[in-house]
Amino acid sequence: MTRSIATEGVLHGWFLRSLRRNPAAVALRVAGESYTYQQVHDHALALAGELVARLGTRPRRVGLLASRSELAYTGILAAGYAGAAVVPLNPDFPAERTRGMITAAGIDALLVDDNGRPLLPELADELGSAPVILETTAPPLEHPYPAEPDDIAYILFTSGSTGRPKGVPVRHRNVEFYLRFVHDRYGFGPDDVFSQTGELTFDLAMFDIFSAWGSGGTLVCMPPQAFVAVPQFVRKHGITVWCSSPSVISLVRRMGKLTPGSMPSMRLAVFCGEPLLRDDAADWQAATGGLVENLYGPTELTISCSVHKWDPETSPALCVNDIVLIGTMHPGLDYVLVDSEGVVGASSGELCVTGPQMFPGYLDPRDDAGRFLEHDGRRWYRTGDIARLEPNGELAFLGRRDHQVKIxxxxxxxxxxxxxxxxxxxxxxxxxxxxxxxxxxxxxxxxxxxxxxxxxxxxxxxxxxxxxxxxxxxxxxxxxxxxxxxxxxxxxxxxxx
Known part of the structure; x- marks a missing residue:
């Protein structure tokens, strides 16, 4: 068991609090195996010890070249335990893209699983002298190193119009505020079983992982082949909390599996990452009987920043262009709409958001150009999304700014x-x-x-x-x-x- 250390305000603190409550609880199911909180913790300490030993000091940024393995999830904790920011890298991405991420993030060590190993020869030049951790031989850390709320917890990458990866550093403070909101809103508990549907390079993975580990629940990694039989997977594992992009819904429908009552264990489903359509929301709720919510937010605002609770009686009539409303901002966040003439405070226009979930700025300061609004003595992130304030006080998503075209x-x-x-x-x-x-x-x-x-x-x-x-x-x-x-x-x- 870890000794008592300060865990408030940092990402891995959510895991450590659940570890102290019940170390024997199942934290993770992946590839047919189950791992307790104690087992995940011990492996994370071992990986963190190897990182520190190989570098001779605590690392600053740790790359994680892994996918859908125990190490993929444990590696996130290991980086945090070593006092570093984790930089998830997808083994299925083209090597050129991954090389750009390694260079932009300036990683000083790399954790690798079997899925990432074949890519290593193509990354050798960018890695340079950075140690590559394939196994552990050094003594484990006795306990996690302390971290500060303003330290970077993780770095994700998003492509701009040029396709060049743009690094988004998210601080512990940003994600702490977010996790407090979702845990309070949804009342997650140790009996909840959470789906994990996306790659670790997608910020929804952080929702999955730390909603589960912050509540003492179980995280279940969903392999790609399971998407052809989602209801069966949900029933087999007793999934109670589902999170994914809405595209999964139409896939389940095309397979003829989206039928009323087909996923009765699910008490909550949240969708994020792209517009949620009216019929999709209605059909998914009929299949589960549980709560369905539409989340909205770019990576730069830490996973999601607004939410609409789907109500089968009232929500369908509120949809705009078949798209479910993106709802209201999380408490503590503010927004303004900026119209095409640059007028701030319009009833429709580009959505700009500020508050404790806003990231500090891109890794490359050149990428900040044009992405922030200075208004009312504060800095606002320009989402690039067009929204409209509806009569009920919620926001409707009208499309991307770059999807407004002239024909x-x-x-x-x-x-x-x-x-x-x-x-x-x-x-x-x-x-x-x-x-x-x-x-x-x-x-x-x-x-x-x-x-x-x-x-x-x-x-x-x-x-x-x-x-x-x-x-x-x-x-x-x-x-x-x-x-x-x-x-x-x-x-x-x-x-x-």
Whole structure:
């Protein structure tokens, strides 16, 4: 057992408090194995001891090249125990992208599991003299090193329009504020069993891990093959808390598994990362009978910053372009809307947020340009998302700022086009892409001639909102975070032209 040390205000403190309460409880299920809080803690101390021994001092930033393994999760704690920020790296990412992350983060050690090992030769130049930890031989740390709330807890990367990774450092203080909010809101407890659906490079993973470990609950890693049978996985493991991007819902529906009462153990489902559609929210709640909430927030604002509680009686009528409201800001956060003329305080416009969840700025200060608003003596993060204040006091998501495009001189919202496509007979979901001044539509459901689709859209849309190009798909491409991969669709258009 760890000796008594200060754990308030730091990320791994949530785990340590649960460890003290019940070290024999199951903390993690992954790859068919279960690990107690004591076992995870002991392994994290061993990894942290190896990091310190190999460097001769406590590390500053530790890379974690691992995926869906016990080490992948334990490594997050190990970095924190060693007094370092953890930098998750996805073994499935192209080596070029991972090299850019290693360089940008300036990691001084790398933890690697079997999934990451094959990538090491391609990373050798960027790693330089940084030790690569494949096994532990040094004595474990006796106890975690102390950390301060203003220290960086983890660094995640998001791509800008150029595709160059942008490092987002999140402080212990930022994520502490967030975790206090979600634990208070949802009343997580030791009987809860949490899904873990995304890669560690996706910030929703931090929701999964520390919602579970902060409550003494069990975290269950969901392998990729389980997504074809989500209800069976949920029933097998008794999942009570689900968190994922909304794309999973349409996948379950296409498999014919999204049926009323099919996931009765689930008391809470939260969706984040992309717009949640009205029918998806309704069908998922019918399948579980539990609470469904729509979370909104970019990585720069620490996982999520606003929430809407789905109410089957009132929420459907509040949806805008079929999209569930993103709701109200977490207590302690403030927002303003900035219209296209730069007027602050408009009723609709770019959503800008400030408060204790806002990150301190990108790793590369050059990336800060244009991403912050100075207003009212405070610094606000510009999300790039367009929102509107609704009469009930909640916010509606209208689309990305870069999804506002001009077609033949007329401003078009891609979310509005997608809403129109979903109204078409036989269409179950759709993605609209604007490229070189033209609209392209990708859709799921019944395959129909493009001329028929255009004619039907013409009964309710003006000509400038009607795509001229249509492609039927059996499923949309998803990235590693299980979000719709728009760059893949754009590349598909370019390759066909």
């Amino acid at each position: 033949h001189g007329v401003r078009v919202e891609l979310s509005e086009v997608e809403s129109g496509l979903r109204r078409l007979r036989g269409v179950t979901d759709a993605v609209a892409i604007a490229l070189d001044g033209e609209l392209y539509a990708f859709y799921l459901g019944e395959k129909r001639p493009a001329a028929d689709l255009m004619e039907e859209m013409g009964t309710f849309f003006p000509r400038y909102l009607i795509p001229l190009h249509y492609e039927h798909m059996t499923e949309f491409p998803l990235n590693s975070n299980r979000k719709t991969d728009r760059p893949v669709l754009i590349a598909r258009i370019r390759s066909a032209s």
